[in-house]
Amino acid sequence: xxxxxxxxxxxAWKQADTLGQSQKMYSENExxxxxxxxxxxxxRSINTSILFDGALKGILIxxxxxxxxxYRNDAALVAVLSVIIGVSFFxxxxxxxxxNELLNIEDYAHELGVVLKRKIQFYKxxxxxxxxxxxxxxxxxxxxxxxxxxxxxxxxxxIEDFVDALxxxxxxxxxxxxxxxxxxxxxxxxxxxxxxxLINLDDQEAATININAQVQRKxxxxxxxxxxxxxxxxxFLFLLLSYIN
Amino acid sequence: xxxxxxxxxKLIFExxxxxxxxxxxxxxxxxxxxxxxxEITIQLWKTFDSFQHKSKFSTWLYRVALNTAITQKRKENxxxxxxxxxxxEMRIPNPKSTETDEEDLAAxxxxxxxxxxxxxxxxxxxxxxKSYQEIADIIGITPKNVGVKIVRIxxxxxxxxxxxxxK
Numbered sequence: 006x007x008x009x010x011x012x013x014x015x016x017a018w019k020q021a022d023t024l025g026q027s028q029k030m031y032s033e034n035e036x037x038x039x040x041x042x043x044x045x046x047x048x049r050s051i052n053t054s055i056l057f058d059g060a061l062k063g064i065l066i067x068x069x070x071x072x073x074x075x076y077r078n079d080a081a082l083v084a085v086l087s088v089i090i091g092v093s094f095f096x097x098x099x100x101x102x103x104x105n106e107l108l109n110i111e112d113y114a115h116e117l118g119v120v121l122k123r124k125i126q127f128y129k130x131x132x133x134x135x136x137x138x139x140x141x142x143x144x145x146x147x148x149x150x151x152x153x154x155x156x157x158x159x160x161x162x163x164i165e166d167f168v169d170a171l172x173x174x175x176x177x178x179x180x181x182x183x184x185x186x187x188x189x190x191x192x193x194x195x196x197x198x199x200x201x202x203l204i205n206l207d208d209q210e211a212a213t214i215n216i217n218a219q220v221q222r223k224x225x226x227x228x229x230x231x232x233x234x235x236x237x238x239x240x241f242l243f244l245l246l247s248y249i250n
Numbered sequence: 251x252x253x254x255x256x257x258x259x260k261l262i263f264e265x266x267x268x269x270x271x272x273x274x275x276x277x278x279x280x281x282x283x284x285x286x287x288x289e290i291t292i293q294l295w296k297t298f299d300s301f302q303h304k305s306k307f308s309t310w311l312y313r314v315a316l317n318t319a320i321t322q323k324r325k326e327n328x329x330x331x332x333x334x335x336x337x338x339e340m341r342i343p344n345p346k347s348t349e350t351d352e353e354d355l356a357a358x359x360x361x362x363x364x365x366x367x368x369x370x371x372x373x374x375x376x377x378x379x380k381s382y383q384e385i386a387d388i389i390g391i392t393p394k395n396v397g398v399k400i401v402r403i404x405x406x407x408x409x410x411x412x413x414x415x416x417k
Contacts, residue, residue: 011404014411017354018377031266031287033259039288040258040295113317114297114310116390117368120317202320205368207391 055104058139062093068149075156096138103131121203132192144181275370276319293318312388316371361410373403
């Protein structure tokens with residue numbers, strides 16, 4: 006019965022004579038123009054994030070060179086700025102490598118399962134790194150901005166007491182955290198979309214991937230707990246010894 | 251087959267109806283469908299060299315087009331599209347089809363858009379009269395799995411059609 010019910014719709018589909026759903030049929034010239042354009046997927050999302058972050062890091066690196074001139078008499082600050090400039094260049098290099106890797110995964114001639122797994126793998130391997138790299142830029146922006154502010158107002162970097170230091174650290178952490186959370190949310194949505202399609206395609210394969218992911222998560226959690234316990238013990242011992250002495 | 255740009259453009263021109271059909275079941279708005287058509291054309295061009303008779307032309311075309319549509323993150327409209335004609339869809343009256351056929355077709359398209367992305371691809375290929383083996387080659391699952399999924403998808407579609415249109 007159900008089959009007969011569907012037959013009627015199949016027949017309707019066969020009878021259809023619908024013009025191109027974009028309301029037009031493209032000419033060969035128009036197709037030629039389209040194929041020369043850039044991939045829209047590539048120009049979205051990750052690529053946009055990396056390009057914007059690259060520009061921001063570039064501006065911050067220039068800013069830090071200027072700060073080195075301003076604070077040239079403060080050796081410690083100059084040293085810190087130099088290290089951060091080096092780190093920023095390194096992160097820029099890594100980000101553009103990830104961007105290039107994105108180009109290579111967009112080969113849709115493979116089987117769907119292969120394409121989905123490659124994209125999921127790409128996101129899961131690279132996005133955690135990208136989150137840190139991009140969030141780092143945001144916190145650096147706050148710190149570099151504060152250094153310019155202090156120099157313009159006081160002529161030196163003004164951290165005079167515990168409260169000054171605490172406020173600066175909190176602002177930097179806040180900038181980092183907001184950016185990190187936003188990117189985490191973006192990443193989760195992209196991966197969920199792909200994983201849903203993989204589950205839809207073949208339940209067996211998806212179940213295996215999910216199980217492996219869970220095992221990895223549990224491993225990481227155990228390692229993080231061990232490190233937290235060791236650091237906690239070390240801090241406790243330090244405080245205890247300080248109290249005794 | 252000659253793998254020149256002109257050959258590619260001619261092939262896409264001749265087969266663009268198929269690409270438009272795929273854009274219609276995956277795209278929501280007119281702009282979205284045009285974007286998807288562009289993206290599919292670009293991806294077909296990128297893989298044209300590697301095609302080289304490794305599979306049938308139609309298998310390659312369907313595979314790249316459907317993979318592109320399925321794996322691209324789109325703004326999915328979670329609410330069912332209740333309009334009888336989607337944005338940008340034109341229909342030329344077909345002397346062979348009746349009014350009932352046209353209503354059924356519109357209802358079927360709306361129902362297909364409520365399916366998950368992979369299911370849309372499978373039922374689309376089934377409606378295009380591809381064999382289970384061909385569907386399996388395009389999607390990358392076994393023919394047996396195709397059979398099981400088609401039964402499930404048809405049941406789901408009939409349930410949606412009954413609920414939305416009383417058909």
